[in-house]
Amino acid sequence: MAGGPVPVWKKYTSRPVGIWEKIRQILVLVPNRSSGNPLPSLYRAIPPGARIQEARDYIEPVTIPAGDVIKNPYFKRDYRRNYPQVLGFDQxxxxxxxxxxxxxxxxxxxxxxxxxxxxxxxxxxxxxxxxxxxxxxxxxxxxxxLGTQGEPMVAPSLNKFHWTIMKEQVHGMYNDDTDVYPCRLFTDSKTAERASAVH
Known part of the structure:
Protein backbone atom coordinates (compact mmCIF):
# COMPACT_ATOMS: atom_id res chain seq x y z
CA MET A 1 0.00 0.00 0.00
CA ALA A 2 1.30 3.47 -0.86
CA GLY A 3 2.63 5.34 2.17
CA GLY A 4 3.24 2.21 4.21
CA PRO A 5 0.84 0.04 6.20
CA VAL A 6 -2.24 1.71 7.63
CA PRO A 7 -2.46 1.64 11.44
CA VAL A 8 -5.23 -0.50 12.84
CA TRP A 9 -6.97 2.47 14.43
CA LYS A 10 -7.37 4.09 10.98
CA LYS A 11 -9.10 1.09 9.43
CA TYR A 12 -12.89 1.05 8.97
CA THR A 13 -13.31 -2.16 10.95
CA SER A 14 -14.61 -2.96 14.42
CA ARG A 15 -12.01 -3.48 17.21
CA PRO A 16 -11.91 -3.73 20.97
CA VAL A 17 -11.69 -0.65 23.14
CA GLY A 18 -9.55 0.14 26.20
CA ILE A 19 -7.85 -2.71 28.07
CA TRP A 20 -9.23 -5.27 25.65
CA GLU A 21 -7.34 -3.63 22.79
CA LYS A 22 -4.08 -3.93 24.80
CA ILE A 23 -4.80 -7.62 25.48
CA ARG A 24 -5.53 -8.17 21.80
CA GLN A 25 -2.21 -6.60 20.77
CA ILE A 26 -0.32 -8.89 23.19
CA LEU A 27 -2.06 -12.12 22.16
CA VAL A 28 -2.28 -11.80 18.35
CA LEU A 29 0.57 -12.57 15.96
CA VAL A 30 0.13 -9.41 13.87
CA PRO A 31 -1.15 -6.53 16.03
CA ASN A 32 -1.68 -4.24 13.04
CA ARG A 33 -4.08 -6.69 11.37
CA SER A 34 -7.74 -5.68 11.56
CA SER A 35 -10.64 -7.90 12.57
CA GLY A 36 -12.14 -7.74 9.08
CA ASN A 37 -15.60 -6.76 10.35
CA PRO A 38 -16.55 -3.51 8.57
CA LEU A 39 -18.32 -0.73 10.42
CA PRO A 40 -21.78 -0.42 8.81
CA SER A 41 -22.01 3.31 9.47
CA LEU A 42 -18.78 3.93 7.55
CA TYR A 43 -18.75 1.00 5.12
CA ARG A 44 -22.14 1.63 3.51
CA ALA A 45 -22.44 4.89 1.58
CA ILE A 46 -26.22 4.58 1.92
CA PRO A 47 -27.25 2.47 4.93
CA PRO A 48 -29.71 -0.33 4.25
CA GLY A 49 -33.30 0.85 4.48
CA ALA A 50 -32.50 4.51 3.78
CA ARG A 51 -34.02 4.37 0.25
CA ILE A 52 -37.46 3.09 1.20
CA GLN A 53 -39.21 6.29 0.19
CA GLU A 54 -37.35 6.33 -3.12
CA ALA A 55 -38.48 2.75 -3.74
CA ARG A 56 -42.09 3.70 -2.95
CA ASP A 57 -41.97 6.64 -5.36
CA TYR A 58 -40.56 4.50 -8.20
CA ILE A 59 -42.85 4.29 -11.23
CA GLU A 60 -42.28 1.37 -13.55
CA PRO A 61 -41.92 2.55 -17.15
CA VAL A 62 -44.60 1.31 -19.53
CA THR A 63 -43.58 0.23 -23.01
CA ILE A 64 -46.08 -0.11 -25.82
CA PRO A 65 -47.19 -2.63 -27.02
CA ALA A 66 -45.52 -4.97 -24.49
CA GLY A 67 -47.00 -3.12 -21.52
CA ASP A 68 -50.52 -3.09 -22.93
CA VAL A 69 -52.54 -5.75 -21.11
CA ILE A 70 -55.50 -5.68 -23.49
CA LYS A 71 -55.37 -8.52 -26.07
CA ASN A 72 -51.73 -9.07 -25.21
CA PRO A 73 -51.41 -12.43 -23.43
CA TYR A 74 -48.07 -13.60 -22.17
CA PHE A 75 -47.78 -16.60 -24.50
CA LYS A 76 -47.67 -14.26 -27.51
CA ARG A 77 -44.74 -12.35 -26.01
CA ASP A 78 -42.85 -15.36 -24.65
CA TYR A 79 -40.10 -15.66 -27.24
CA ARG A 80 -38.18 -18.14 -25.08
CA ARG A 81 -40.72 -20.81 -26.00
CA ASN A 82 -41.30 -19.62 -29.56
CA TYR A 83 -40.05 -22.84 -31.09
CA PRO A 84 -40.41 -23.62 -34.81
CA GLN A 85 -43.72 -25.31 -35.40
CA VAL A 86 -43.71 -28.60 -37.29
CA LEU A 87 -45.89 -28.42 -40.39
CA GLY A 88 -46.88 -31.61 -42.14
CA PHE A 89 -48.43 -32.22 -45.54
CA ASP A 90 -50.31 -35.40 -46.32
CA GLN A 91 -51.21 -36.73 -49.77
CA LEU A 146 -40.07 -30.49 -61.17
CA GLY A 147 -38.02 -28.12 -63.26
CA THR A 148 -39.10 -26.84 -66.66
CA GLN A 149 -37.28 -29.72 -68.40
CA GLY A 150 -38.22 -32.34 -65.82
CA GLU A 151 -35.04 -32.02 -63.76
CA PRO A 152 -35.29 -32.59 -60.01
CA MET A 153 -35.70 -29.67 -57.63
CA VAL A 154 -32.76 -29.07 -55.31
CA ALA A 155 -32.58 -27.05 -52.12
CA PRO A 156 -30.90 -23.63 -52.38
CA SER A 157 -27.17 -23.76 -51.79
CA LEU A 158 -24.20 -21.41 -51.80
CA ASN A 159 -22.58 -23.70 -54.36
CA LYS A 160 -24.57 -22.50 -57.36
CA PHE A 161 -25.10 -25.00 -60.15
CA HIS A 162 -27.78 -25.81 -62.71
CA TRP A 163 -29.14 -29.21 -63.68
CA THR A 164 -29.12 -29.91 -67.42
CA ILE A 165 -30.21 -32.98 -69.36
CA MET A 166 -27.32 -34.63 -71.17
CA LYS A 167 -27.79 -35.01 -74.92
CA GLU A 168 -26.99 -38.10 -76.95
CA GLN A 169 -23.74 -36.62 -78.18
CA VAL A 170 -22.52 -36.44 -74.59
CA HIS A 171 -23.69 -39.69 -73.04
CA GLY A 172 -23.78 -41.69 -76.30
CA MET A 173 -26.59 -44.05 -75.38
CA TYR A 174 -29.76 -43.55 -77.44
CA ASN A 175 -31.48 -40.84 -79.37
CA ASP A 176 -33.59 -38.54 -77.20
CA ASP A 177 -36.49 -38.58 -79.68
CA THR A 178 -37.05 -42.33 -79.48
CA ASP A 179 -38.52 -44.26 -76.58
CA VAL A 180 -36.20 -47.22 -76.96
CA TYR A 181 -34.45 -46.50 -73.68
CA PRO A 182 -36.54 -43.94 -71.74
CA CYS A 183 -33.87 -42.99 -69.24
CA ARG A 184 -32.55 -39.45 -68.96
CA LEU A 185 -29.16 -38.59 -67.54
CA PHE A 186 -28.52 -35.36 -65.64
CA THR A 187 -25.35 -33.43 -65.02
CA ASP A 188 -24.60 -30.34 -63.00
CA SER A 189 -22.97 -27.34 -64.62
CA LYS A 190 -21.68 -24.38 -62.65
CA THR A 191 -23.61 -21.15 -62.98
CA ALA A 192 -20.50 -19.17 -63.91
CA GLU A 193 -19.61 -21.62 -66.70
CA ARG A 194 -23.19 -21.54 -67.92
CA ALA A 195 -23.23 -17.74 -67.95
CA SER A 196 -19.95 -17.61 -69.89
CA ALA A 197 -21.30 -20.14 -72.39
CA VAL A 198 -24.39 -17.99 -72.99
CA HIS A 199 -22.32 -14.83 -73.53
Missing amino acids: TKVSGLLTLGSAEKPRISIGDKGSKELAAFGSDQIVSLSTTLNTVKPDVIKGEL
Missing part, protein backbone atom coordinates in the same frame (compact mmCIF):
# COMPACT_ATOMS: atom_id res chain seq x y z
CA THR A 92 -54.55 -34.90 -49.76
CA LYS A 93 -52.93 -31.49 -49.17
CA VAL A 94 -50.26 -32.07 -51.81
CA SER A 95 -52.91 -33.26 -54.27
CA GLY A 96 -54.94 -30.13 -53.56
CA LEU A 97 -51.91 -27.90 -54.20
CA LEU A 98 -51.16 -29.66 -57.49
CA THR A 99 -54.77 -29.55 -58.66
CA LEU A 100 -55.98 -26.17 -57.38
CA GLY A 101 -52.65 -24.34 -57.19
CA SER A 102 -51.28 -22.08 -54.48
CA ALA A 103 -51.82 -18.45 -53.51
CA GLU A 104 -49.11 -17.36 -55.97
CA LYS A 105 -50.36 -19.52 -58.87
CA PRO A 106 -54.05 -20.26 -58.31
CA ARG A 107 -55.90 -22.64 -60.62
CA ILE A 108 -59.17 -22.70 -58.71
CA SER A 109 -62.48 -21.66 -60.25
CA ILE A 110 -64.41 -18.60 -59.12
CA GLY A 111 -67.68 -18.88 -57.20
CA ASP A 112 -69.57 -21.99 -56.13
CA LYS A 113 -67.56 -24.19 -58.46
CA GLY A 114 -64.38 -23.22 -56.63
CA SER A 115 -65.99 -24.01 -53.27
CA LYS A 116 -66.92 -27.48 -54.51
CA GLU A 117 -63.36 -28.01 -55.75
CA LEU A 118 -62.01 -27.06 -52.31
CA ALA A 119 -64.46 -29.41 -50.60
CA ALA A 120 -63.00 -32.33 -52.56
CA PHE A 121 -59.68 -31.80 -50.73
CA GLY A 122 -61.09 -31.19 -47.24
CA SER A 123 -59.69 -32.58 -44.02
CA ASP A 124 -62.19 -35.45 -44.00
CA GLN A 125 -61.34 -36.50 -47.57
CA ILE A 126 -58.56 -38.90 -48.56
CA VAL A 127 -57.04 -38.36 -52.01
CA SER A 128 -54.24 -40.51 -53.38
CA LEU A 129 -51.23 -38.64 -54.70
CA SER A 130 -50.58 -41.23 -57.41
CA THR A 131 -54.08 -40.66 -58.82
CA THR A 132 -53.53 -36.90 -58.83
CA LEU A 133 -50.18 -37.21 -60.61
CA ASN A 134 -51.87 -39.16 -63.41
CA THR A 135 -54.63 -36.57 -63.89
CA VAL A 136 -52.75 -33.29 -63.41
CA LYS A 137 -51.51 -31.33 -66.43
CA PRO A 138 -47.93 -31.98 -67.62
CA ASP A 139 -46.97 -28.30 -67.39
CA VAL A 140 -47.79 -28.38 -63.67
CA ILE A 141 -45.50 -31.37 -63.15
CA LYS A 142 -42.64 -29.85 -65.16
CA GLY A 143 -43.17 -26.30 -63.99
CA GLU A 144 -43.94 -26.56 -60.28
CA LEU A 145 -43.20 -30.06 -59.03
